[in-house]
Amino acid sequence: ALLASRKYWGLAAVAGIVSGLGFLASQKLVYVAGAVGLMAAGQLWRAREFRWRRELVRSLLCTAGFAAAFYGFHALAASQEINISSNAAAAGGISSNVVRDGLSAFDFYRNTIGYSQYAALAPTLGPHLILFGALIAATGLAGRGRKTDRKSLALAWALLALFLAVGLFHGAAFSYFWMTLGLFPALAFAVARSSIMELLPDAGSLRTAAIAGFWTLLAGPGVITMAELTADTQAVQRESFDFVHRNFESSDAGFHPESGLFCRGEGQPLGHYFSHKIYTHYGRPDWQADPEDLINQFRDTPIRFLVQSFRLNQFPVEIRRFWADNYQPYRASVFVAGRRFEGRAGQNQAFEIVAAGSYQWIPDAGGHEISIDGRRLASGQVTDLAAGNHEANFDRDVPGGILVLALADPPGPAPQVFYKDY
Numbered sequence: 021a022l023l024a025s026r027k028y029w030g031l032a033a034v035a036g037i038v039s040g041l042g043f044l045a046s047q048k049l050v051y052v053a054g055a056v057g058l059m060a061a062g063q064l065w066r067a068r069e070f071r072w073r074r075e076l077v078r079s080l081l082c083t084a085g086f087a088a089a090f091y092g093f094h095a096l097a098a099s100q101e102i103n104i105s106s107n108a109a110a111a112g113g114i115s116s117n118v119v120r121d122g123l124s125a126f127d128f129y130r131n132t133i134g135y136s137q138y139a140a141l142a143p144t145l146g147p148h149l150i151l152f153g154a155l156i157a158a159t160g161l162a163g164r165g166r167k168t169d170r171k172s173l174a175l176a177w178a179l180l181a182l183f184l185a186v187g188l189f190h191g192a193a194f195s196y197f198w199m200t201l202g203l204f205p206a207l208a209f210a211v212a213r214s215s216i217m218e219l220l221p222d223a224g225s226l227r228t229a230a231i232a233g234f235w236t237l238l239a240g241p242g243v244i245t246m247a248e249l250t251a252d253t254q255a256v257q258r259e260s261f262d263f264v265h266r267n268f269e270s271s272d273a274g275f276h277p278e279s280g281l282f283c284r285g286e287g288q289p290l291g292h293y294f295s296h297k298i299y300t301h302y303g304r305p306d307w308q309a310d311p312e313d314l315i316n317q318f319r320d321t322p323i324r325f326l327v328q329s330f331r332l333n334q335f336p337v338e339i340r341r342f343w344a345d346n347y348q349p350y351r352a353s354v355f356v357a358g359r360r361f362e363g364r365a366g367q368n369q370a371f372e373i374v375a376a377g378s379y380q381w382i383p384d385a386g387g388h389e390i391s392i393d394g395r396r397l398a399s400g401q402v403t404d405l406a407a408g409n410h411e412a413n414f415d416r417d418v419p420g421g422i423l424v425l426a427l428a429d430p431p432g433p434a435p436q437v438f439y440k441d442y
Contacts, residue, residue: 022060025078026069032078036085043086044093048200051186055204058182062175062211125296126191132295137195138187144241147234151209151216155180158215168215176212179204253440260327260353260438267427268324275318276327280438289321290314298334311338318342322375322407324425328353328438346374348422349434358424361390363414375425376407382431383421390418402426 025032035056042049064070155176162168183204190197209216220227257280264274264281274281279292293301301309315338317323326332326347333340347355357375373379381390381397389398391413397403412423422431 022056022078022082023063025081026063026074029074029077029081032081033085036082036087037089038085039082040086040089040093043090048197051190051200052203054182054186055179055207058175058178059207059211062171062178066169066171066175124300126189128191128296128299129193130191133193135193138193138198141195141198147238148205148209150234150237152205154216154219155209155212157219158212161219162215168218172211173215176208179208179211183208256352256436257438259351260436263351263354263429264325264327267429272324273321274325274327275323277329277331280327290317290323293331293335295331295334298331302336311336314339315342318346319374319407322357324357324375324377325350326355328355328435330437330439346372348424350424350427351429351432351434352436353434353438355435356424356427358422359412360420360422361412361414361418362420363412363418365414365416367414369412369414371410371412373405373407373410376405378402378426379405379423380426381421381423384419386419388418388421389415390421390423391415392423397423 021031021038022035025035039049039053039056042052064075155173158168159173159177162170162173183201186204187193187201190201220230261280264284268274268287270284270287272287273289274284274287275290276288277293277298279288281288302311314335326343332343343355346357346359348358348360350356357373357377358379359371359373361369361371363369379392380400380402381392383390383399387399389396391397392403392405393410394413395403396415
């Protein structure tokens, strides 16, 4: 729309509206906007058609369209009483705190994953390397006096330079970012298409075979990936959430580091904990947080269940020990509030209950009994327990068992890995 607005000025407003919607979806829009702006400027340079009045009007219309989408969304949200995060403040949408936290996260990811995920993508980029080699060859021939569209080649190289700059700047180099980063070489090779096509043989059959071979290389990894996507890698996730919905009220608080429980509304009050947040809270001497603060939040809320994630193991040992003591693997990826017991006849064991409620004794095998605060519990029996300290007594040997919140569903295989294990 922005390129076509050179002829139809009103389309610049459409470009602005689309950009505004893109920014509301992801702040990564700024990278795409950089590529679009470079394309628009390159178009004027190639055509030698820069006109101050027209370009000023196009710029104003594009800016107005962006503002209409962005502030219109905030006005609509306010009218519907939808709470907008302070990080998306109306004054531009990017606060200094967001920028600071983002740059801090980039440093963290550069020092952890680096470019390892991009390296894993490399085997799928054979066609891109072919086009890159062809662009080098076309540029070399243009430098030797061959008649070709040199301005298009220059714009292609400018897009690749921007591609490199964005790739180096955006430290969160996850595989999914290729959806953004890959736009730059795609645009560059498209801009240089006519010059690259001149490298192909003139003979019709050879030309067709070369193009068909290239498209086969390009489509191959996509077809393989599509086949892999037919495998169900989310069964454990569905089973875990279905179990939570069946056995807990929407007001019952749970915890999952990546906020997978967001659909429960207030059911995840502690917020998300991605790796960078865990690191800044507990892994840096200058930002050291007290693990006991989070533990107390689990008690005060209280949190009645956990959902497994590899990030649970990134927390300090004090927090992990608290979880291991007070939450037991129950079904799929879900850990339920409760304690595990084993002991010999005559032994006593003091323990803590984090979340008040009805608790059921489930021995591992053999129907062994246990006494809780003086009340004998046979296999499957339930007792009401307040949050706080209690005592377990073993009248006879108990090889093992769990005292957990009484739920409608029985225990199942657990714990299971929540995310696909690559």
